[in-house]
Amino acid sequence: MTMVKIVAFKLGEEEYGIDVNHVQSIERINQITRVPNAPIYVKGVINLRGxxxxxxxxxxxxxxEEAVHTANTRVIITKYEDIELGLxxxxxxxxxxxxxDNIEPISSSGLDVEYFGGIAKIESRLIILIKLAELLNVAD
Incomplete structure (x- = not known):
């Protein structure tokens, strides 16, 4: 039995997860410096401990759909190979x-599944796993 540790988080009502090995820290949202001509999903950059x-x-x-940031909003600082990124x-x-064994592949249901590594079934929860490598490839 192979276990995977996952940091679970929410986007709206859905629960997502990311492999804990790629998570550096979880931060409150603070000052984000905008970057000109960045893609719409790139909010900018932060200075985190230098x-x-x-x-x-x-x-x-x-x-x-976009959501208003609340007191619960967090930035998950991830690292994959040499790339650090905040989500x-x-x-x-x-x-x-x-x-x-409880992680099911996402079938080719016509959904845009390139970023998703499967769905983990844990008790009554369904957690959609994010593939960081795919997310970063497009983020470059």
Whole structure:
């Protein structure tokens, strides 16, 4: 039985997850410096402990309707290979262990599934797993 640790977060009513190995930290949203001519989903950059990190609005990136930032809004600072990136999410929920056997592939249902690595079924929850590598490829 292979377990995967996932940082779970919400975008609207849906729950998503990202592999904990790619998560550096979870931050409150603070001053974001806009970058001219950036794609719509790139909100800008932040200075986090001396590192300049691009910030992506995950809702915008996944073509979900925009939401107002609240006290629960967080930026998940991720790192994949040498790329650091912040993802704005509505709220983080928890860190959970998912059994690899309980992760179903997303079938080719005509959905835009390139960013999704499957759906984890944990008790009564369905958590859509984000493939960071795919997200970053397009974010370049």
């Amino acid at each position: 590192n300049v990190i691009p910030i992506i609005d995950l809702r915008s990136k996944l073509n979900l 704005i999410v509505d709220q983080t929920t928890d860190v959970i262990d998912a059994d690899q």
